[in-house]
Amino acid sequence: MSFKPFVTGTAAFGPFKEESDIDIVVSEKDGLKLKKLFENLKIKVKSLQMKKKYDAPTWYINFFGRKINFIMLNTQSDYDDWYIATKSLQKEKPIKLRSERHRKFEYAKTSWIDKKKNEDLAHDIFGGSSIAAPGKYRKRVGEKHDAQD
Numbered sequence: 001m002s003f004k005p006f007v008t009g010t011a012a013f014g015p016f017k018e019e020s021d022i023d024i025v026v027s028e029k030d031g032l033k034l035k036k037l038f039e040n041l042k043i044k045v046k047s048l049q050m051k052k053k054y055d056a057p058t059w060y061i062n063f064f065g066r067k068i069n070f071i072m073l074n075t076q077s078d079y080d081d082w083y084i085a086t087k088s089l090q091k092e093k094p095i096k097l098r099s100e101r102h103r104k105f106e107y108a109k110t111s112w113i114d115k116k117k118n119e120d121l122a123h124d125i126f127g128g129s130s131i132a133a134p135g136k137y138r139k140r141v142g143e144k145h146d147a148q149d
Contacts, residue, residue: 003027003079008071008086010101014094021060021067025082028057031072035059056082085109 009023010016026034038061056078060069073079085108095101 001027001074001076002030003073003076005030006083006086008082009069010094012086013089013092013101015096021069023069023071025071025073025079025086027079028072028074031057031059031070034070081109 003026005024005026006012007022008025010020011022057072058069059072060067062068071082073082085105088108089095089101089105092104095104
């Protein structure tokens with residue numbers, strides 16, 4: 001599965017500083033292709049490594065002194081969680097304290113998951129529409145950000 005990449009983290013919702021890194025969400029398939037491309041181009045990527053970050057496999061490069069993280073996701077559900085949490089934090093004032101940004105981001109992901117589960121349960125009990133299907137939530141709030149297959 002392949003998704004439309006998007007920027008998350010402080011580059012998306014601030015506060016972005018001179019020393020800030022850039023976080024890009026990609027599908028695992030696309031992330032591994034990009035990794036191989038950098039390796040084949042023999043771009044100086046000494047810091048290129050695979051590691052576990054934010055509950056998703058992540059690798060990074062140092063590009064002209066800027067750290068760029070590639071966060072690789074596997075499922076539509078994970079993609080929706082990250083996308084909606086990013087959009088949620090973009091609607092707020094930038095949060096200066098890193099631990100508070102991470103807490104709010106994780107809360108936004110969790111509250112979306114809880115909302116999805118609650119609406120699925122309501123759908124199962126009472127019938128009607130559910131937002132659990134990919135893209136329905138964003139359609140409902142007037143945003144368009146389609147994943148690609």
